[in-house]
Amino acid sequence: MSGRSTTGGIFGDLDVQVELDAPIGTDSWFCAGGRADVLLRPADPDTLAEIIRRCRRTETPVRILGEGANLLVSDEGVGGIVIRLDAPPFRSIERNADGEVDLVRIGAGADLSRSLLDLSRSGLAGLETLMGIPASIGGAIRMNAGGRYGAIGDTVHAVACIDAHGEKRVYPASELDFGYRRNNLTDPIVLWAVFKVRQEDPVVLRERIKEIAAYKKSTQPLADKSAGCMFRNPTDPDTGEQVSAGRIIDETGLKGLRVGSASVSEKHANFITIDRGGRADDAIALGDEIIGRVLDARGIELVREVVIWRRSMESEA
Ligand SMILES: Cc1cc2nc3c(=O)[nH]c(=O)nc-3n(C[C@H](O)[C@H](O)[C@H](O)COP(=O)(O)OP(=O)(O)OC[C@H]3O[C@@H](n4cnc5c(N)ncnc54)[C@H](O)[C@@H]3O)c2cc1C
Structure with a gap:
């Protein structure tokens, strides 16, 4: 296909666009975070399937990137292969x-x-x-x-x-x-x-x-840099009913709480936003701080809805 690079090691013979050191963090909705060592854009589903087979054979970790609206890419970036399905057949x-x-x-x-x-x-x-x-x-x-x-x-x-x-x-x-x-x-x-x-x-x-x-x-603070709700709505241990994570964070007095360039939105307490030019790792640290404080104050353990990508997949769990 014209205009498509076909460089890139084990994928050199495939119809796939290969981008090395791709800025996936700053291209995400948070507009912050690290880069992907390798970003692949396959031309069609058959090429995608072949990429998956080769990654399996070579034990190369694979991640799929959508629009990055629920994603926090740590500042160290990610190894392995990131795949984006933005060619017309997808x-x-x-x-x-x-x-x-x-x-x-x-x-x-x-x-x-x-x-x-x-x-x-x-x-x-x-x-x-x-x-x-x-x-x-x-x-x-x-x-x-x-x-x-x-x-x-x-x-x-x-x-x-x-x-x-x-x-x-x-x-x-x-x-x-x-x-x-x-x-x-x-x-x-x-x-x-x-x-x-x-x-x-x-x-x-x-x-x-x-x-x-x-x-x-x-x-919702749609104009700020975020990935939507940071935490899933938890179940109240007393009533067994689902409760709003935003309300719990608000009631714990955490609106406006800040770690470096990341802060809890004043408009919606379940949104963490990052200042322009800020760091994804600040948002990760702020998330940890919120989890700790809510656990202390309410006995409820918040679970992240936003997906965090780190350099090694083992450390993401
Ligand atoms: C301002 C704002 C408002 C939001 N409001 C809402 C809301 O009201 N309700 C809501 O539910 N969410 C909301 N979100 C979160 C986000 O929109 C959703 O989670 C959305 O589904 C993320 O889609 P994405 O394509 O951006 O996925 P990404 O963020 O790119 O990826 C999220 C996860 O999906 C996986 N993934 C992506 N594409 C594929 C694929 N093709 N196959 C397999 N896995 C894949 C990724 O690997 C990752 O694990 C909001 C986000 C923002 C920034």
Whole structure:
């Protein structure tokens, strides 16, 4: 393919763009953090599958990068291989998937908000509840992204993955289990997802999307550098009910708490933001500080929702 570099060791014969020392941290939504030793952008799913097979043979660690909206890349950067699915075959939207008018297949590398706006213009509803959540389709499936109006798992009809052996697997909804920011997929790569959609008046849909976007804007510090909610909402040990992590952090008096360039947002206490030009490691340290203080004050152990990437995968658990 023209314009694509084919250098890069064990991938030299493949149709893949290879970038060494790629600035994935500063390109993420936090706009901070380290670089990837190797960033690969395969041209198509077959090349992706071959990369996975070769990485397995050579025991090379693989990470998948979506839009970096739920990611904190430590300042030391990451080793192994990082893969980004942004070539056109990974971003396609196919209406009438499998010949069914109410099914749409979207590639894992497609942008979530752009996809749902595109569908809504044709009067196809289903994904609009996710308006304003920055994500690739693959990242949204991995995290079961959602909020007040619903989660992406609610509309999934099927998901295709590449497994650890480089084989494609397709899972119908009946085999999938989506829960709060989780699912039962264990394969390393989401390739595409098929969504159930329904016909609705595009004008009504546009109004609903505006309303959802306005709610998000009024409740979250969208202009600051963050990765959304830092912690999962925990279960209250006394009542057994899920409680807002933001409210707990706020009630513990941590709004505005700062470690170096990172601080707890004054607008939404579950958002950690990093100053322009700041350090990802400050946000990691601030997260640890919040976990410790909330545990001391409330006896609740907060668990991070934001994914942290460190140089070695062993130290990420
Ligand atoms: C301002 C802001 C607001 C947010 N609001 C919300 C919200 O309301 N609700 C919500 O749920 N989230 C929210 N988030 C978090 C974020 O939008 C979601 O978690 C989103 O799903 C991340 O998608 P991504 O493509 O950016 O994934 P990334 O951040 O790139 O990656 C996140 C994880 O998904 C994995 N991943 C990415 N792509 C794939 C793939 N194709 N196959 C397998 N694994 C993959 C990565 O390896 C990583 O483990 C917000 C973030 C920001 C910055």
